[in-house]
Amino acid sequence: MRERPDYAAYVTERSPRLLRTAYLLCRDWGLAEDLLQTALVKAWRAWRRIGDDPDPYVYRILVNTHASWARRRWRGERPTDEPPERADPADAMGTAEDKAVLWAALGRLPRRQRAVVVLRYFEDLTEPQAAAVLGCSVGTVKSQASKALAKLRIDPEILAVAPRGRD
Amino acid sequence: MPHTMQDLRELMEDRSAGAPHPPDRLGQVRRRVRRGARVRAASAAVGTAGVAVAVGAFLTAAPGAGDRPRPASGPTAVELSPPRPGTPPKEGMAPLGDRFLFRAGEKTRLRIVPTGRTTLLTHRCSAEVAIYEVKDGELSGGGCSPGGEGFASYLATVPGRPVTLDLVALPSRAPEPSGTKDLDAYLAAHRPVSAAWSVHVYSGTCTSETCKAPERRAGVQGSTVTGLKRLARTAGKGDGRVRTAAFTSSGRSVRLRVACVDGTAWAIVRVGGGTPRMVGCERAESFGVTWDQKARAGVRTDVDVRVLPAEVVPGKRTDPAAIENLMRGVAPAGTWTLEVYDLP
Numbered sequence: 001m002r003e004r005p006d007y008a009a010y011v012t013e014r015s016p017r018l019l020r021t022a023y024l025l026c027r028d029w030g031l032a033e034d035l036l037q038t039a040l041v042k043a044w045r046a047w048r049r050i051g052d053d054p055d056p057y058v059y060r061i062l063v064n065t066h067a068s069w070a071r072r073r074w075r076g077e078r079p080t081d082e083p084p085e086r087a088d089p090a091d092a093m094g095t096a097e098d099k100a101v102l103w104a105a106l107g108r109l110p111r112r113q114r115a116v117v118v119l120r121y122f123e124d125l126t127e128p129q130a131a132a133v134l135g136c137s138v139g140t141v142k143s144q145a146s147k148a149l150a151k152l153r154i155d156p157e158i159l160a161v162a163p164r165g166r167d
Numbered sequence: 168m169p170h171t172m173q174d175l176r177e178l179m180e181d182r183s184a185g186a187p188h189p190p191d192r193l194g195q196v197r198r199r200v201r202r203g204a205r206v207r208a209a210s211a212a213v214g215t216a217g218v219a220v221a222v223g224a225f226l227t228a229a230p231g232a233g234d235r236p237r238p239a240s241g242p243t244a245v246e247l248s249p250p251r252p253g254t255p256p257k258e259g260m261a262p263l264g265d266r267f268l269f270r271a272g273e274k275t276r277l278r279i280v281p282t283g284r285t286t287l288l289t290h291r292c293s294a295e296v297a298i299y300e301v302k303d304g305e306l307s308g309g310g311c312s313p314g315g316e317g318f319a320s321y322l323a324t325v326p327g328r329p330v331t332l333d334l335v336a337l338p339s340r341a342p343e344p345s346g347t348k349d350l351d352a353y354l355a356a357h358r359p360v361s362a363a364w365s366v367h368v369y370s371g372t373c374t375s376e377t378c379k380a381p382e383r384r385a386g387v388q389g390s391t392v393t394g395l396k397r398l399a400r401t402a403g404k405g406d407g408r409v410r411t412a413a414f415t416s417s418g419r420s421v422r423l424r425v426a427c428v429d430g431t432a433w434a435i436v437r438v439g440g441g442t443p444r445m446v447g448c449e450r451a452e453s454f455g456v457t458w459d460q461k462a463r464a465g466v467r468t469d470v471d472v473r474v475l476p477a478e479v480v481p482g483k484r485t486d487p488a489a490i491e492n493l494m495r496g497v498a499p500a501g502t503w504t505l506e507v508y509d510l511p
Contacts, residue, residue, distance in 0.1 A: 011193045020183035027225070031189055040196045042477060045430055049498055064480045068432075102170055102178050121172065122179040135496060158170065 009052055011040055018058060024118045025066045027054050027107055038065055057132045059123070063115045105155040113148035120145055204372035213219070242274035242333050247368055255418055257367075259374030260287055265367040271296065271336035272359035278331050281324035283371035288322070291365050299366075301333040324370065336364050390460075392424055392457065395508035405431030405476040406499030407490045412470050414507045416462040422508040426455035431501035435485045439468045443485045449504070459510065470507060476500035 015036060022032035022039070032156070039061040043054060055081045104113065112134075119130040127145075131138045154159065171258045182316040236478050247264030254262040260283060268275055279286060290298065324330055335350065336359065345351040398414035398421065405427070412420065427448035438460050462468055475481060478500065479493045 008193055011196060015192050016186060019186045023183050023186065024179055034188075037192070037196050037199055041199045042391070042430065044196065044200050044497075046500060060478060064478060067480045068477075098170070098176075099178050102174065103182060106175075106178070118179065121176050122183070132496065133475070135493065152170065152175070152492075 007044060014055070014058075015040070018062065021059070021118060021123060022062055022066070024122055025062060025115060028070075030067075035066055035069070056129065056133050059119065060126075060135070063119075063134060066115075067111055099145060099157075101157050101160075102152070105152050105158050108155070109148050109151060113144050114153070116141055116144040117148050207271040217458060240315070242276035244276045244278070244280060247366075256371070257287060257289065257369045258283060260369035260371035263368040263370050265365060267365045268334075268336075270359045271338060271364070271365075271479075272341075272354060272357055273331045274301070274335050275279055275352065275471070276331060276333050277366065278329055279324075279328050279368055279370075280327065281322075281370040283373075284324060284326065286322040286324045286368065286370040286412075287373070289343065289367045289369070291367070294421065295335045296339055296364070297341065299335045299344065299350060301335070301350070302331075304347060326370075334366065360432070392422060392506070392508045395510065396420060397506055398509050399470065399507040400504065401472065401487065402504040404499045404501065405474045405501040405503060407473055407475050407479075407494035407497075409471050409473050409487070410505075412472075412505060412507065413467055414462075414470065415467045416464055417509055418511045419461060419464055420459050421462045422459050422510050422511045424455040424457040424459055424506045425472070425474075425503060427474065427501060427503045428503040430434040430476050430478075431474050431503045433475040433479070433481050434503060434505070435473045435475075435490070436505065438462070445485060446479065455504075470505070472503075472505045474501075474503045 018039070019032055019036050022035045023029060026035055028034050039058055042061050042065070045049065047054075047059070102129050106117070109117065115134065116130060118128070119125045119133060123131065127138045127141045133140045134141065245266055245268070249265050250262035250264050256262065263279065263282065264288070266277065322330060335354070337344075337353070338438050341353060341357070342349075344353060398416060399412040401410045401412040423436065423437075423438070425436065425446050425448045427434065432448065434446040434448050434456075435443050436446060439462070444458075446456050446458075473485075473490055475490070475493065476497060476499060481493060482489065493505050
């Protein structure tokens with residue numbers, strides 16, 4: 001099968017952003033690169049029928065492939081590739097620690113809810129767009145986003161540092 | 168709320184901002200595509216169908232010279248020329264021979280007598296062309312870029328058992344055929360053009376990583392049904408629709424094999440109205456996933472199968488309503504085959 005000319009342009013133009021999305025899903029740069037390339041290979045196979053706007057299709061492959069990897073034990077998800085951040089002594093407001101805690105809490109979200117958060121608040125997809133990517137109803141996207149934000153709100157570690165960080 | 172929505176957005180922007188940029192992601196993706204094509208090509212020789220071909224081509228004729236219908240004719244049969252003295256082995260396989268051809272737009276039937284369990288076809292070309300292969304009625308193939316890696320086809324073969332392939336070189340301006348019918352229609356509507364292309368064939372024991380896996384799998388998974396009597400077979404697209412095959416076993420168990428290619432990933436198989444079994448068949452590609460299942464000897468038994476594309480991630484529910492829900496808005500992709508073998 002020959003490569004379509006617009007495929008190369010799409011990969012070149014969009015892959016940096018897609019890599020960031022993949023990273024937010026799997027939280028490991030190596031895994032993210034693998035996830036992105038896997039998604040792009042799958043997209044290559046289906047390019048003829050993807051149409052003019054490949055993004056939703058590629059997002060869907062990213063989310064679903066990540067979900068299927070996470071399900072398989074042989075490719076277990078690694079929560080982080082970096083040691084936990086420590087508070088910068090110069091950061092009197094505790095912003096760095098705050099972010100580290102929030103990042104960790106984001107990682108504790110269930111896979112599906114994290115995907116909703118990434119699509120809605122990082123990729124700025126609308127609820128119908130996110131629903132189309134995730135293959136669920138708009139109502140499910142709303143409820144998953146609401147649950148995710150609620151979990152972040154009441155995360156014990158966030159609550160533990162909140163008084164100091166926000167004072 | 169200790170953090171605002173703005174904090175969350177900034178966090179995701181900041182954290183994902185340090186993305187490393189590989190020097191050539193597009194090249195890496197292309198290599199993965201080609202590797203997948205090669206693996207599928209080799210696997211097709213083991214079990215089901217579909218082989219990526221390896222041929223080289225050098226178009227020398229001006230396009231458009233032959234765009235007139237012509238009577239259909241059969242393939243031109245050719246034999247390999249003996250390898251030139253001093254031709255080095257490739258990936259541990261000895262050269263079987265080569266063949267230089269000088270026309271594109273017509274079928275060439277190549278007969279190979281392998282000397283080993285793996286047979287490799289390579290090609291060379293100096294112009295952009297598309298090369299196709301028809302083997303056992305199935306079409307596959309790809310392009311050939313001048314100076315590039317081209318295409319290589321690894322066939323799992325039996326020493327001494329001849330393999331016959333129909334090879335076709337098409338100008339790159341030709342529309343991509345989706346099947347043998349398309350290809351035959353194109354060939355019938357266009358006259359051949361002058362071209363020079365070459366096929367180089369090697370056979371033996373492959374030592375490279377690329378073909379190790381197919382060879383190993385051919386010996387293990389491919390042999391699991393060798394010698395068994397096939398009781399039933401059904402095939403279809405990865406569209407989530409149920410297909411049913413019926414079999415009557417002679418013993419108390421049967422062996423089932425599901426082979427998925429080109430984007431199908433999950434098969435839900437239900438034998439004799441029992442508990443559905445979810446089979447992840449994407450990794451096995453067309454080598455197939457095999458397992459044994461109890462059966463009632465002498466009793467006609469139905470086996471229902473639904474196959475889902477890789478785009479879908481199935482949950483625990485496998486009932487028709489759940490599958491229909493999963494397939495909503497998803498385009499069917501890929502093809503699959505389910506076979507049932509008798510275990511006497």
